[in-house]
Amino acid sequence: MDSIIIAENLYKTYRKKFPYHYEIRALQNVSLTINRGEFVGILGPNGAGKTTLLSILSLQLLPDAGKLILFGKNTHSSDNRELKYKINISSGNPNFPWCLTVREILIFYGKLYGLYGKKLKSRVDECIQLFQLEELADRRYENLSTGGKQRIALAKVIINQPEVLFLDEPTVGLDPNIARQIRKQICQLHQQQKTTIVLTTHYMKEVEELCQRIYFIKNGKIIATGTPEEIKKLTQKDDMEDAFIELAKTDNNV
Amino acid sequence: MHLLNWLRQTITFSYRSYLFAKRNLFFLFELFFWPIIGVISLGLMSRFLALNQEMMSFILTGIITMNVLQITQLDVSYSLFYDIWSKSVKHTFSTPISVSNVIIGGWLFGILRGFVIYAILTIISLYMFNFRIPTITTMLIFLCGTFLSALLVGICVCVLILLFGQRAEAVAWALSPLLMLICGVYYPVTIFPPILQTVAYLIPLTYFLEYFRASYIVTTNNTTGTMLQRGFTLTIIYLLLFYFCLILVVRHARKTGLFLRLSE
Numbered sequence: 001m002d003s004i005i006i007a008e009n010l011y012k013t014y015r016k017k018f019p020y021h022y023e024i025r026a027l028q029n030v031s032l033t034i035n036r037g038e039f040v041g042i043l044g045p046n047g048a049g050k051t052t053l054l055s056i057l058s059l060q061l062l063p064d065a066g067k068l069i070l071f072g073k074n075t076h077s078s079d080n081r082e083l084k085y086k087i088n089i090s091s092g093n094p095n096f097p098w099c100l101t102v103r104e105i106l107i108f109y110g111k112l113y114g115l116y117g118k119k120l121k122s123r124v125d126e127c128i129q130l131f132q133l134e135e136l137a138d139r140r141y142e143n144l145s146t147g148g149k150q151r152i153a154l155a156k157v158i159i160n161q162p163e164v165l166f167l168d169e170p171t172v173g174l175d176p177n178i179a180r181q182i183r184k185q186i187c188q189l190h191q192q193q194k195t196t197i198v199l200t201t202h203y204m205k206e207v208e209e210l211c212q213r214i215y216f217i218k219n220g221k222i223i224a225t226g227t228p229e230e231i232k233k234l235t236q237k238d239d240m241e242d243a244f245i246e247l248a249k250t251d252n253n254v
Numbered sequence: 255m256h257l258l259n260w261l262r263q264t265i266t267f268s269y270r271s272y273l274f275a276k277r278n279l280f281f282l283f284e285l286f287f288w289p290i291i292g293v294i295s296l297g298l299m300s301r302f303l304a305l306n307q308e309m310m311s312f313i314l315t316g317i318i319t320m321n322v323l324q325i326t327q328l329d330v331s332y333s334l335f336y337d338i339w340s341k342s343v344k345h346t347f348s349t350p351i352s353v354s355n356v357i358i359g360g361w362l363f364g365i366l367r368g369f370v371i372y373a374i375l376t377i378i379s380l381y382m383f384n385f386r387i388p389t390i391t392t393m394l395i396f397l398c399g400t401f402l403s404a405l406l407v408g409i410c411v412c413v414l415i416l417l418f419g420q421r422a423e424a425v426a427w428a429l430s431p432l433l434m435l436i437c438g439v440y441y442p443v444t445i446f447p448p449i450l451q452t453v454a455y456l457i458p459l460t461y462f463l464e465y466f467r468a469s470y471i472v473t474t475n476n477t478t479g480t481m482l483q484r485g486f487t488l489t490i491i492y493l494l495l496f497y498f499c500l501i502l503v504v505r506h507a508r509k510t511g512l513f514l515r516l517s518e
Contacts, residue, residue: 014510014511051514052511055344055511055514058348059348060344060347060348060508060513060514061508061509061511061513061514062505062508062509064509081350081351081352082350084348084349084350085350087348088348089344089345089348091344091517093518095340095341095342095345095517096340096342096345097270097274097336097337097340097342098339098340099273099274099277099278100270100273104273108266108270109345109349111262111263111266112263112266112346112349112350112351113349113350114259114262114263114350116262141340156345
């Protein structure tokens with residue numbers, strides 16, 4: 001298998017000295033490997049370090065120690081700008097410039113990813129069509145519903161046709177109908193374009209439906225890994241939600 | 255190809271600034287209301303004090319420069335603020351851009367706004383207060399110096415924002431007037447005590463102001479050639495220094511997770 005993301009012994013601690021001192025160990029000795037075309041879920045309780053891990057993997061945050069290899073290049077020593085053309089990230093609470101329209105937002109990010117002219121126009125139209133944003137295309141971001149905002153976040157995430165997608169809780173706060181639609185669209189992306197997807201979520205239905213493999217993270221450490229079936233077997237639970245609760249109680253590696 | 259891509263990405267930020275300016279009434283006030291009020295009130299005060307044409311022009315140059323500097327540097331700062339205010343910093347900085355695209359993109363739009371306000375204020379000063387206009391070359395050189403100074407102030411604001419987060423936001427509106435106070439906004443810097451004069455002569459804008467004003471009042475022993483040489487040399491040194499600091503603070507922000515915190 002072609003490993004597209006290799007993380008070795010990642011450490012990350014958030015520190016603040018003023019006005020009060022605090023230190024949070026967000027990641028401790030985290031190692032993982034993600035293969036090309038895989039759909040991987042990163043699960044864990046609140047504050048476990050999922051978003052920190054996703055932020056490091058998507059080059060938004062620098063680790064304190066450890067090695068991250070993306071597309072065979074060490075991100076510490078290579079020009080990450082070239083790597084950024086191949087990835088994209090979406091977060092659960094998407095935020096974009098409030099006074100730009102849906103189309104303008106997609107054009108803006110498309111241009112930042114180096115798309116211009118006819119190629120940009122056709123790509124923007126494709127994304128609008130794919131996420132059924134036609135009616136909202138000329139509406140300002142500030143006037144969109146939560147579902148609309150989430151859909152534009154997903155449309156933006158594929159504007160550059162990335163090889164790796166990082167999705168941080170893509171269906172948080174959405175009603176079941178829209179959440180189902182979005183899951184379907186993510187699934188199509190993965191199947192049709194063979195995009196590698198790394199997802200964090202708290203919805204176990206999403207995990208069972210989408211993820212081929214799971215990393216379970218707690219207190220900044222990966223404590224379990226495997227397919228959803230393996231995780232259920234490991235925790236001796238029939239349901240993924242029960243397996244999650246069981247793992248969240250565990251302190252050591254499973 | 256790399257340069258072309260850099261230019262396109264930079265212009266994308268200029269265009270975004272244009273869209274924000276077009277759609278927010280606040281920008282119209284910022285561009286026209288306060289600068290025009292400032293020029294008219296100072297012009298009327300100068301008339302009340304019965305100042306001659308040279309002195310009146312001297313004072314009006316100060317207020318015009320302050321507005322051009324403020325408007326242009328705000329656009330540099332805004333290019334980062336737009337992402338902070340809309341909490342989209344992480345989306346912008348996760349794209350393959352460099353911080354120079356953001357800064358220069360905002361600056362280019364700032365130059366456009368700076369030109370507009372310079373033209374408006376000069377025309378008002380000319381017709382209402384008989385303002386003395388120097389030659390086109392002097393004006394262009396002076397504006398070039400002022401725009402470069404605005405870029406320096408803008409970068410400085412961005413460095414502070416990326417170091418201290420939104421707490422440092424107020425600096426964007428305070429730094430230009432503070433700088434103008436030291437550069438001799440309504441007076442020559444020769445009235446300062448020696449130590450403050452030294453500080454004033456470390457700021458490039460002081461030289462550009464003296465150069466502009468030398469066309470109607472000579473307040474310094476420096477020749478115009480010396481003033482420009484020193485002004486532009488200092489500008490280049492500070493630009494290199496500030497840009498280096500900006501690169502460092504961007505890396506620092508990636509390390510501390512500031513981009514992520516500013517997006518929550």
